[in-house]
Amino acid sequence: MSWLRWRVFREVTAMALRDYLRTPDAVFWTYGFPLGMAVVLGLAFGEKPPDPSRIVLLAEPAAESSAWAGFEKPATDGLAVERSDDAARAHDRLILGAIDAVLSGTPDRPVIDVDVARPGAALAELRIDAALRRARGEPEGPRAEIRPVDEPGGRYIDFLIPGLIGINLLGAGIYGVGYNMVQMRVKNLLRRIHVTPVGRAEFLLSWLASRFGLSLLPPFLILLFGILTFGVPVASGAWSWVVALIVASAFCFGGLGLLISTRARTTETVGGLMNLIMLPMWLGGGAFFSNQRFPEFAQPLVKALPLTWVTDGLRDAMLGSSGEGFTAPVACLLLAGFGAVTCLVSFRIFRWT
Amino acid sequence: MSDGFSAAPAIEIEGLRKVYDGKVVAVDGLDLRIERGEVFGLLGPNGAGKTTTVEICEGLLEPTDGSVRILGRTWRDDAKAIRERIGVSLQETRLFEKQTVRELCALFASFYTDPRPVDEVVDLVGLGEKRDARYKALSGGQKQRLAVATALAGKPELLFLDEPTTGLDPQSRRSLWDVVRRFQAEGGTVLLTTHYMDEAEVLCDRIGIVDHGKAIALGTPRELIAGLGAAHVVELEADGLDLAALRGVPGVAEVEDSAGRVIATVERPHETVPALLAAVARAGVELRGLSTRHTSLEDVFVHLTGRTLREDQREDGR
Numbered sequence: 001m002s003w004l005r006w007r008v009f010r011e012v013t014a015m016a017l018r019d020y021l022r023t024p025d026a027v028f029w030t031y032g033f034p035l036g037m038a039v040v041l042g043l044a045f046g047e048k049p050p051d052p053s054r055i056v057l058l059a060e061p062a063a064e065s066s067a068w069a070g071f072e073k074p075a076t077d078g079l080a081v082e083r084s085d086d087a088a089r090a091h092d093r094l095i096l097g098a099i100d101a102v103l104s105g106t107p108d109r110p111v112i113d114v115d116v117a118r119p120g121a122a123l124a125e126l127r128i129d130a131a132l133r134r135a136r137g138e139p140e141g142p143r144a145e146i147r148p149v150d151e152p153g154g155r156y157i158d159f160l161i162p163g164l165i166g167i168n169l170l171g172a173g174i175y176g177v178g179y180n181m182v183q184m185r186v187k188n189l190l191r192r193i194h195v196t197p198v199g200r201a202e203f204l205l206s207w208l209a210s211r212f213g214l215s216l217l218p219p220f221l222i223l224l225f226g227i228l229t230f231g232v233p234v235a236s237g238a239w240s241w242v243v244a245l246i247v248a249s250a251f252c253f254g255g256l257g258l259l260i261s262t263r264a265r266t267t268e269t270v271g272g273l274m275n276l277i278m279l280p281m282w283l284g285g286g287a288f289f290s291n292q293r294f295p296e297f298a299q300p301l302v303k304a305l306p307l308t309w310v311t312d313g314l315r316d317a318m319l320g321s322s323g324e325g326f327t328a329p330v331a332c333l334l335l336a337g338f339g340a341v342t343c344l345v346s347f348r349i350f351r352w353t
Numbered sequence: 354m355s356d357g358f359s360a361a362p363a364i365e366i367e368g369l370r371k372v373y374d375g376k377v378v379a380v381d382g383l384d385l386r387i388e389r390g391e392v393f394g395l396l397g398p399n400g401a402g403k404t405t406t407v408e409i410c411e412g413l414l415e416p417t418d419g420s421v422r423i424l425g426r427t428w429r430d431d432a433k434a435i436r437e438r439i440g441v442s443l444q445e446t447r448l449f450e451k452q453t454v455r456e457l458c459a460l461f462a463s464f465y466t467d468p469r470p471v472d473e474v475v476d477l478v479g480l481g482e483k484r485d486a487r488y489k490a491l492s493g494g495q496k497q498r499l500a501v502a503t504a505l506a507g508k509p510e511l512l513f514l515d516e517p518t519t520g521l522d523p524q525s526r527r528s529l530w531d532v533v534r535r536f537q538a539e540g541g542t543v544l545l546t547t548h549y550m551d552e553a554e555v556l557c558d559r560i561g562i563v564d565h566g567k568a569i570a571l572g573t574p575r576e577l578i579a580g581l582g583a584a585h586v587v588e589l590e591a592d593g594l595d596l597a598a599l600r601g602v603p604g605v606a607e608v609e610d611s612a613g614r615v616i617a618t619v620e621r622p623h624e625t626v627p628a629l630l631a632a633v634a635r636a637g638v639e640l641r642g643l644s645t646r647h648t649s650l651e652d653v654f655v656h657l658t659g660r661t662l663r664e665d666q667r668e669d670g671r
Contacts, residue, residue: 011463022451192446195411197436198464
């Protein structure tokens with residue numbers, strides 16, 4: 001290929017690779033940061049016993065206390081019980097959400113006050129009901145079984161890992177390709193290269209190839225970390241799609257990075273462009289929380305974000321479903337197509353100076 | 354260094370004009386012809402149009418009007434062929450900070466069809482001992498030599514050096530001059546811009562002085578100096594001297610006032626200096642200083658542009 005010479009490709013890719021490896025802070029932000037984030041978020045939302053329902057038992061301290069005797073240590077029922085005779089204060093705490101329910105009356109005719117609008121209300125009701133049955137020594141009978149979701153594949157960490165991979169690839173493309181290219185323009189390096197016979201597409205493709213290669217490893221490290229530490233599931237047949245999605249995403253975001261770098265002359269301009277692209281994706285790309293909760297009118301917008309394609313595709317491949325989102329094959333096609341278009345447009349409109 | 358496609362001049366500029374934003378005229382009808390094998394110096398005050406002219410020659414800027422042929426070819430038709438045959442050291446370029454001398458030379462060499470071997474380039478600019486040092490660890494002079502090395506990597510026939518020694522110590526400047534001389538000895542052509550008159554005088558075969566976008570003088574350093582009409586300069590430091598009276602002193606070719614000093618160009622200082630001193634004595638002013646020297650290119654520059662290059666640099670805040 002006369003427009004792409006092997007030695008230019010070799011030298012430019014090697015240069016970009018060395019430049020990266022000789023920048024310790026860049027290595028930290030691509031490897032250390034996402035792993036640290038996975039640890040912190042994993043600890044915050046990972047496997048831990050569900051919070052007990054906090055209730056206040058309104059009862060006279062001495063006289064009637066024996067009536068509630070079976071209620072003294074209801075740890076197995078997931079209740080944290082506090083005795084009090086101050087009904088007004090208990091009511092206030094209930095309204096403020098500091099407790100989940102107030103129990104009063106007698107064990108035979110219990111009264112449960114709950115704020116039904118609060119997420120913990122129904123659970124508290126069920127737990128109190130179970131505790132009362134046990135206290136009265138009634139047969140188990142038909143009672144609701146409380147089953148918190150903690151199976152691999154259904155936890156937040158399982159949802160989060162695909163999101164972190166997407167965010168990592170987005171950063172690698174926008175920062176690694178785009179920002180660094182503008183830096184070269186600001187430092188007059190592109191101008192210096194422009195006065196040599198090197199071709200535009202030849203140089204850009206070689207540069208992109210190096211940054212593309214560099215961006216491929218961290219996603220697999222994040223994934224590996226998730227699998228080893230939190231047991232994040234990847235179905236045995238899903239690996240090829242996971243690999244394809246990561247490669248296509250790296251290409252897509254590399255192209256996007258290249259596109260924002262084609263004309264920007266200052267780091268301020270490219271900084272603005274980076275925010276313009278990254279902020280909507282962080283918020284609406286489904287990385288940290290589901291974007292399927294956005295209202296109907298916003299759905300076309302969030303579905304148009306490349307980060308949505310990555311997170312949907314990876315969740316579909318790894319967890320077996322992306323809900324209302326894109327399937328892995330569709331996501332792959334969208335990402336590769338978007339990457340090809342942004343690269344071709346960049347090659348055409350790129351300016352050295 | 355052989356040229357297979359023509360024996361045309363290295364650079365041929367005819368009626369060159371460059372107007373920025375439709376109003377700022379940077380180059381105003383410049384004609385210039387630089388022959389193969391010569392080191393040509395383009396001098397002029399800041400804002401005279403030197404860098405604009407050089408950047409048009411390098412293919413970085415489009416002219417508004419006029420024609421430029423580089424090695425017999427035009428940028429419009431043969432940009433790639435020209436780039437294969439020229440080497441450029443731009444003003445104020447920082448190279449990749451974390452790459453070594455050798456890596457940078459290899460990078461730039463890869464861009465050319467028939468590059469010079471990398472180690473040869475490194476040795477050519479005397480950076481052999483620094484070949485594995487990273488760019489940011491180099492001194493100013495070494496960085497400049499490396500910039501020239503990357504310009505030499507493609508075996509150019511024509512080398513553009515835009516203020517290659519600005520800010521360098523005398524020793525670094527001299528070692529860059531050696532690089533230029535060696536390149537010329539191999540048959541290369543150089544277009545050089547500089548702020549240093551001594552550099553132009555030592556290195557350049559011919560010099561063009563531009564001001565307000567036009568060439569106002571052209572010739573060898575010797576010719577330009579001879580153009581002043583006398584070979585020596587007498588500088589008198591005194592207040593209240595009557596320039597007209599001094600001009601009347603026999604043997605004085607020219608008298609100018611330059612920042613509180615009176616500069617007289619004379620043919621025979623041993624005869625004219627006593628006469629000048631007598632004139633100062635007659636005027637009854639106190640003489641604070643007296644010196645004589647050979648006429649230099651600096652004097653030519655001051656005579657033609659009314660400014661010294663150093664004054665100019667100060668205006669620029671450099």
